[in-house]
Amino acid sequence: xxxxxxxxxxxxxxxxxxxxxxxxxxxxxxxxxxxxxxxxxxxxxxxxxxxxxxxxxxxxxxxxxxxxxxxxxxxxxxxxxxxxxxxxxxxxxxxxxxxxxxxxxxxxxxxxxxxxxxxxxxxxxxxxxxxxxxxxxxxxxxxxxxxxxxxxxxxxxxxxxxxxxxxxxxxxxxxxxxxxxxxxxxxxxxxxxxxxxxxxxxxxxxxxxxxxxxxxxxxxxxxxxxxxxxxxxxxxxxxxxxxxxxxxxxxxxxxxxxxxxxxxxxxxxxxxxxxxxxxxxxxxxxxxx
Numbered sequence: 553x554x555x556x557x558x559x560x561x562x563x564x565x566x567x568x569x570x571x572x573x574x575x576x577x578x579x580x581x582x583x584x585x586x587x588x589x590x591x592x593x594x595x596x597x598x599x600x601x602x603x604x605x606x607x608x609x610x611x612x613x614x615x616x617x618x619x620x621x622x623x624x625x626x627x628x629x630x631x632x633x634x635x636x637x638x639x640x641x642x643x644x645x646x647x648x649x650x651x652x653x654x655x656x657x658x659x660x661x662x663x664x665x666x667x668x669x670x671x672x673x674x675x676x677x678x679x680x681x682x683x684x685x686x687x688x689x690x691x692x693x694x695x696x697x698x699x700x701x702x703x704x705x706x707x708x709x710x711x712x713x714x715x716x717x718x719x720x721x722x723x724x725x726x727x728x729x730x731x732x733x734x735x736x737x738x739x740x741x742x743x744x745x746x747x748x749x750x751x752x753x754x755x756x757x758x759x760x761x762x763x764x765x766x767x768x769x770x771x772x773x774x775x776x777x778x779x780x781x782x783x784x785x786x787x788x789x790x791x792x793x794x795x796x797x798x799x800x801x802x803x804x805x806x807x808x809x810x811x812x813x814x815x816x817x818x819x820x821x822x823x824x825x826x827x828x829x830x831x832x833x834x835x836x837x838x839x840x841x
Contacts, residue, residue, distance in 0.1 A: 584751040584773055585795030586725045588614065588802055588809055589675035592753070598623060599666040603657040607836025610828045611647035612819045613683045613802075613809040615676045615724070618643040619710055619731070621755075623669035624661060629653035630829035633689035639671075640694030642710055644721050648678065648685035650819065652828050654836065672753075672791065674729075676711075677802045680811045682724050692720055704738035705784070707731070712795065714746040727795030734788045741781045748796035750774050757788025806840055 582588070598604060604625060618625065618637050625637040629645060630652040637643045645653060661667050678685070698709040698717040707730055711721040714728035728746045734757065742750060752759065753771045760783040766772055784790070800811045808819045822828055823840050 583677065583797065583802065584793065585749045585797055586677045586679075586727050587674060587729075587751065587793055587795070588677045588804060589673075590753070590771075590793075591673045592755070593673055594668070594670035595622065596669045597666050598657055598661070598669050600662075600664055603662060604655060604669065605657065606655040607838050608652050608654055608831050608834055609807055609838040610650060610652050610819065610823050611645075611675075611807045611809075612650050612815070613647065613678055613811075615644060615646040615678065616653075617674040617676060617711060617721075617729070618655075618671065619674070619729075620669075620671035623667055623671070624658050625669075626656045626658040627653060628656075628831050628834065629687075629689060630831050631687050631689055632832065633691075635689075635691050637691075638693075640697075640708070642690075642692045642697065642719075642721055644690045644692070644711070646678070646685065646688040646724070648683070648687045650822070650828055651687040652831055654831055654834055674793075675809065676723070676725070676727065677798065677809050679725050679798065680800050683810055683812075683815070688722070690722055696720055701735075703741070704734060704736040705740060706733045706735065714792075716745075725795060725798075727793075729791065729793040732784075732790040732792055734784045734786055734790075737786050738784050739781050740784050740790075740792075742792075743781065746792070746794065748794050750792070750794040752782070753791040753793075755789040755791060757790075758785050759783060759788065759790070760785075 620639045622639055627635045627643055636658050697719055700707050709717045709719045710729040711719050712723050712728040714730055751773045754768045756768050758765055758767045802809055803813050803816055805816050808816045810816050
């Protein structure tokens with residue numbers, strides 16, 4: 553990593569009963585490749601009075617990627633998807649011209665016991681020519697994703713292409729996202745293994761880049777031409793992600809992403825007027841800020 557790279561400290565925000573660490577967007581770095589939003593969710597305890605209940609809310613112009621380390625989330629959307637997300641699986645919903653969805657604690661674990669919830673919720677902006685595509689939903693179990701061990705590191709390719717592997721998730725731009733766990737003090741080689749801008753979230757443990765120790769709860773960003781290798785301490789847990797940047801600027805308001813401010817204004821009006829598609833059998837509605 554170049555010492556010109558940005559070190560971005562996790563900032564917290566409150567979404568009700570959960571504290572979320574916001575990595576992207578960051579004022580000095582709005583996107584990393586096509587990744588425009590990264591929320592670190594938890595670790596949290598799910599129990600009576602503290603269930604996850606995110607009602608109907610809309611998206612346009614992006615794909616959502618939900619990836620859990622612990623716990624479960626029940627996803628439903630306006631194109632009829634109904635899926636329990638479990639650790640290591642990938643939930644990939646492409647909003648395109650517009651979709652609505654809910655995220656809740658599954659009914660089967662609303663049983664009075666306490667359960668963990670920990671993972672990431674990520675938004676990947678769509679290329680300009682696909683921003684108005686029809687919505688899609690795809691789910692992949694963890695055993696469908698490429699995983700391997702190398703140089704004291706365990707890799708799982710969550711989405712995109714990297715390290716001469718390709719994940720089955722149907723992405724629409726050049727990107728990569730890998731979960732990496734260290735089994736010893738070692739070195740993570742990055743150069744020539746991925747293509748585009750690079751971000752590393754330190755979920756647990758620490759890395760050393762250009763002689764500087766970066767602890768958990770931080771994200772470091774670099775460019776491909778600066779990337780070389782980083783030292784990784786034993787029992788460290790990382791998210792390595794990025795890809796080729798878009799030429800067009802992306803605008804973001806609430807849950808809406810677009811290259812066109814007018815498209816976002818139309819989405820705002822549609823949500824306010826309740827003209828978005830609905831999740832079948834659900835009458836919840838989250839007000840636009």
